[in-house]
Amino acid sequence: LGGVIGAALAFGALRVILAMVPPDSIPDEAKVAIDRPVLLFTLGVSFVTALLFGLAPALHASRTQLVTALKESARGAGAGFRRISASGGLVVVEVALSLVLVVGATLMMRTVLAIEDQNLGMRTDHLLTIRVPLSPQRYADAPHRITFFKELLRRAEALPGVESAAMSIGMHPFFGGMETPVEISGASQVDTRPVVIHAVSRDYLKVFGIALLEGRPFSDTDMASGGHWAIVNQSFVRRYFPSTAPLGRIVRVPRLSGDLHLADDTFQIVGVVNDVLNRGLTREIAPELYLPYTLTGDADFLVVLTNTDPASLAKPVAEQVYVLDPDQPVTDVRTMNSLLNDYEYSGPRFSVVLLAVFAALGLTLAVVGVYGVVSNAVAQRTHEIGVRKALGAGSSDVLRLIFRFGARFILPGIAIGLAASIAAARVLRSQLWHVSPHDPVALVSVVVLLL
Numbered sequence: 278l279g280g281v282i283g284a285a286l287a288f289g290a291l292r293v294i295l296a297m298v299p300p301d302s303i304p305d306e307a308k309v310a311i312d313r314p315v316l317l318f319t320l321g322v323s324f325v326t327a328l329l330f331g332l333a334p335a336l337h338a339s340r341t342q343l344v345t346a347l348k349e350s351a352r353g354a355g356a357g358f359r360r361i362s363a364s365g366g367l368v369v370v371e372v373a374l375s376l377v378l379v380v381g382a383t384l385m386m387r388t389v390l391a392i393e394d395q396n397l398g399m400r401t402d403h404l405l406t407i408r409v410p411l412s413p414q415r416y417a418d419a420p421h422r423i424t425f426f427k428e429l430l431r432r433a434e435a436l437p438g439v440e441s442a443a444m445s446i447g448m449h450p451f452f453g454g455m456e457t458p459v460e461i462s463g464a465s466q467v468d469t470r471p472v473v474i475h476a477v478s479r480d481y482l483k484v485f486g487i488a489l490l491e492g493r494p495f496s497d498t499d500m501a502s503g504g505h506w507a508i509v510n511q512s513f514v515r516r517y518f519p520s521t522a523p524l525g526r527i528v529r530v531p532r533l534s535g536d537l538h539l540a541d542d543t544f545q546i547v548g549v550v551n552d553v554l555n556r557g558l559t560r561e562i563a564p565e566l567y568l569p570y571t572l573t574g575d576a577d578f579l580v581v582l583t584n585t586d587p588a589s590l591a592k593p594v595a596e597q598v599y600v601l602d603p604d605q606p607v608t609d610v611r612t613m614n615s616l617l618n619d620y621e622y623s624g625p626r627f628s629v630v631l632l633a634v635f636a637a638l639g640l641t642l643a644v645v646g647v648y649g650v651v652s653n654a655v656a657q658r659t660h661e662i663g664v665r666k667a668l669g670a671g672s673s674d675v676l677r678l679i680f681r682f683g684a685r686f687i688l689p690g691i692a693i694g695l696a697a698s699i700a701a702a703r704v705l706r707s708q709l710w711h712v713s714p715h716d717p718v719a720l721v722s723v724v725v726l727l728l
Contacts, residue, residue: 372690404613419574492548513564
């Protein structure tokens with residue numbers, strides 16, 4: 278019966294899990310369902326397990342001499358609370374395993390909190406994003422693409438509720454950009470480590486709230502001429518100019534003259550901005566180089582800063598694309614916060630929820646196991662308890678006796694579970710961020726919970 282109920286719960290749980298799975302984590306062609314052979318195997322295992330564990334006490338009872346059993350029952354304290362049966366050993370294992378699961382869930386929860394509490398270096402509220410992938414056949418040359426995007430920016434900024442708009446190549450700051458090595462003019466050595474390259478429009482920094490620390494932002498003149506100017510982040514300055522001023526220095530990007538066939542691949546640094554999480558939320562910030570998108574006219578993401586609910590402007594902004602080109606598709610029309618939640622936060626959150634569910638189930642089994650063993654022992658020793666109370670023992674004395682008996686399962690389980698948790702935490706090390714696998718807060722809080 279338990280196996281059948283468990284199978285029914287599995288079907289329901291699968292629907293809930295699929296609804297929580299992060300976007301794009303399962304291919305469209307994949308079919309996720311309860312596998313029949315696995316289901317039959319699981320039901321068989323549950324039946325055999327119930328049979329074996331039910332058979333053991335039955336065999337023990339069949340071998341027990343009636344006279345001996347009656348004598349032990351009369352003595353009461355003879356077996357007393359001092360005996361730890363095989364079922365007690367199973368409870369110790371349950372407590373240990375549940376502690377491992379709860380510690381793992383706690384570590385993952387602290388990781389998610391650390392990820393969500395960090396400073397992104399940019400704003401995410403009041404931003405609407407739209408992907409506008411221009412057709413390479415209809416927009417084959419750079420001037421044609423630049424004209425389209427300039428008019429799209431003008432139309433978007435003219436809409437009520439829009440403060441500013443910007444274009445960029447690829448996804449947004451925390452999703453990274455093109456990574457390639459650069460060369461610094463006058464440097465004695467060439468650093469082959471890559472930097473992130475972002476091609477952006479004039480108001481990109483303003484839209485994302487990225488602070489200008491030195492120099493100037495891009496101007497209309499820079500964009501109109503496809504000027505060879507660059508803005509760098511603090512990490513770029515720390516790597517390439519640790520003791521010198523970056524403004525005015527020349528940076529060469531060899532890949533631009535190679536892959537994009539630019540005649541001139543050198544850029545003069547005109548500004549420095551604060552660091553942004555440009556390689557995801559858990560990877561180290563990379564040195565970054567912002568360039569005018571009008572160098573090649575390649576851009577595919579429109580970002581709109583609003584003074585109202587950005588979702589309410591999704592249709593009006595998309596309509597501006599259709600006005601310019603009725604055949605031009607738009608995709609990924611969504612707010613920046615929803616984009617961040619779906620692609621950065623949802624994965625760790627999903628892992629925490631799954632681990633927390635298994636931890637809760639394990640903890641429930643451990644609690645039920647302890648309760649079952651202790652209540653069974655109390656029921657068998659009712660006569661002994663009555664004798665103790667008749668001889669003057671108070672209720673507190675009886676409770677202490679019962680608690681001591683329960684502690685004989687809980688404390689060894691906690692000790693074994695702590696040792697196993699420390700070993701198992703190494704497996705989670707790659708999933709943790711700014712949280713130690715041996716985090717004392719997690720270990721102590723779980724022990725207190727079990728006690």
